[in-house]
Amino acid sequence: MRWRLPLGLSRNFRLLWFSVVVSGLGDGMRYVALPLLASHLTSDPRKIALVFLADQLPWPLVMVAAGVTADRFDRRRIMVALDSARVLVAAWLAVMVGLEHVTLAVICVATALLDLGQRFYLGAAAGIVPMTVRRLDRDRANAALAGGSVTATLLLGNPLGALLYDMHPVLPFGVDALSFLCSAALVFSIRGRFRAERPPESTGPVGHLLLRQFTDGLRALWKQLLLRRITLLSALYDMVGMSQVAIGILFARTELGLSDTGFGLLVATFGLGALIGSVLVGRWANRFGRGRLLLGSLVIAAVASLGLGLVDAWLPAGVFVLLYGASTTAWRVNATTVRQNLVPNRLLGRVTMTQKLLVRCGAIVGTVLGGLVAHHFGLRTVFHVGAVLLLAGVVAGGRRLVARA
DSSP: OOOOOTTTHHHHHHHHHEEEEEEEEHHHHHHHHHHHHHTTTTHHEEEHHHHHHHTHHHHHHHHHHHHHHHHSOOOOHHHHHHHHHHHHHHHHHHHHTTOOHHHOOHHHHHHHHHHHHHHHHHHHHHHHHHHHGGGGGGGHHHHHHHHHIIIIIIIHHHHHHEEEEEHHHHHHHHHHHHHHHHHHHHTTTSOOOOOOOTTTTTSSHHHHHHHHHHHHHHHHHTTTTTHHHHHHHHHHHHHHHHHHHHHHHHHHTTTTTOOOOOOOHHHHHHHHHHHHHHHHHHHHOOOOOOOHHHHHHHHHHHHHHHHHHHHSHHHHHHHHHHHHHHHHHHHHHHHHHHHHHHHHHHHHHHHHHHHHHHHHHHHHHHHHHHHHHHHHHHHHHHHHHHHHHHHHHHHHHHHHHHOOO
């Protein structure tokens, strides 16, 4: 099975796919422009890590509420409302950059608000996909979303964001605001009602419902041994990944000698690897089995992490980043399909957000540790430690993962 444009899938899914691509293009520009902007304000890895920490913190604060909201209200309307709100936040950030009033505090506030909207958006989107495609098409649909997202975000958005930033710092943030507007229009064009079947117990005080439905989501997640194991390994994966992302701009400049545009191209190389992974993930899963593919993704990520900590030239670094991108997409697409296949649709929003909550806690820890380890022990140490942790995950959970996935 190869990733391609989702022409054979439903009209609603195609509109969803195009909205993800358009929004992803703006996200990619912003993702590369934010660390560039922060690095021109400070060279302290701990302070730059704060920007990425602001991107992570909304997850545990609203994740459960996002999942419950997605299971209680029309998911399409949620997505339209959130894209519309994020137009305003992105436009505000663009104005602050244009007026040269931007500070690390402004960057962190804007980043946190945009990610806050993203949490509710993802909770709704996770439930829409199974409602727009057949069960047999879910691998293809998830691969198409992953491929389109990484192509727009990393392969196109990142280098374009670096190029536009070099032209004028306000440009990538202005385009990001426009992308949210276009995404809202596309999702608004999706036809039908996308509200999950509401269980009889879904009435009562909001606080009580949130606690009860979070408990339902956690119970549904935890009773599935395979899903529980994937969640813990995903948390480890994200902890390692975010520790490296948090110091990526400094590593590219000081250890690899790259310019701002070179940094954008290096990140785009990750996107190219992710695209390759999304194209081949279905074929790999059929040939090797989902469990072996998940295990192989961890091993390749560990090798890539170790390699990045050893090289000092852009070409071998690009090769390892390419491998990292392919393994990350293979892991995420398969983990998503496992979750969708094991969890009833009426619980999917809650289970998705509960799982992402646990995984994001790992990312938060990694973001903090990345800045601290880099400050005290050097940038390369972050990659060495990451490789050791990923290999430890392989040893601890690999055999059972292969047997059950």
